[in-house]
Amino acid sequence: DILVIDLKDCFFTIPLHEKDAKWFAFSVPSTNKAQPMQRYHWTVLPQGMKNSPTMCQIYVNWALQPVRKKWPQYLIYHYMDDILIAGEQLDQEKIIKELP
Numbered sequence: 001d002i003l004v005i006d007l008k009d010c011f012f013t014i015p016l017h018e019k020d021a022k023w024f025a026f027s028v029p030s031t032n033k034a035q036p037m038q039r040y041h042w043t044v045l046p047q048g049m050k051n052s053p054t055m056c057q058i059y060v061n062w063a064l065q066p067v068r069k070k071w072p073q074y075l076i077y078h079y080m081d082d083i084l085i086a087g088e089q090l091d092q093e094k095i096i097k098e099l100p
Helices: 018-024 052-070 092-098
Strands: 002-006 025-028 038-041 075-079 082-086
Touching: 002 092, 018 025, 018 038, 052 075, 052 082, 052 092
Parallel strands: none
Antiparallel strands: 002 082, 025 038, 075 082
C-alpha cells in the first residue's frame, strides 16, 4: 500500500519566532512618496528566502518522527511538502491522525 501526502502551503504553516522577525523584514515605499516607507515582517516562513526550503525539510522531518518511531516497518520518504509512506497493510487513517 502507498500513501501520498502533499502538504498545502507548507511554508506558511511554519511559524517564525518573534525574535527572528527582523531577519524576515522588508520595506515598501508609498506609491506617491507622500508617506514614509512602511516596514513589514513575516510571522511565518516565507517563500523565496534562501533558507526556507532547508527549514521546511527540517520541520517536516521533525513532524514525521513520531510516525517513523511508531511504524518502523514502513518506508517514509519526504521532499519538502511531499510525503510518501509505503508498506504492507498500511493503515492510512491512523497514520494521518498521528501527524501533527
